[in-house]
Amino acid sequence: MIFELGNKRLIGEGKYWVASSANVIGDVTLKNDSSVWFNAVIRGDIENITVGEGSNIQDNCVLHTDKGFPLKIGKMVTVGHLVMLHGCTIMDNSLIGIGSTILNN
16 A cells, blocks of 8 residues: 655656555655565655665565665665665665665665
8 A cells, every 4th residue: 555644655756566465655756667565565754765767675575764864775676575674775786685684874
């Protein structure tokens, strides 16, 4: 589901896909050809979260931020199942392996 949080809402740029059981909340930007898979949670309640062009957020991932630490995912990134990303920057063409945790920069 896609949720607004106050005046914070999803910004979609081009074509993107969000699974019916995924939750996208608040200040989130999904770029063209990005996808968010089943049971993933992207929570942009504190800072912006951007998912780059062609990137995919796989099943059961959690993406979140802290004040002063937005989350930026570059182009053509695969974020594997059960990954936790928190207030970090992921460069283009990266693969984040299953079950990884990456915290604030």
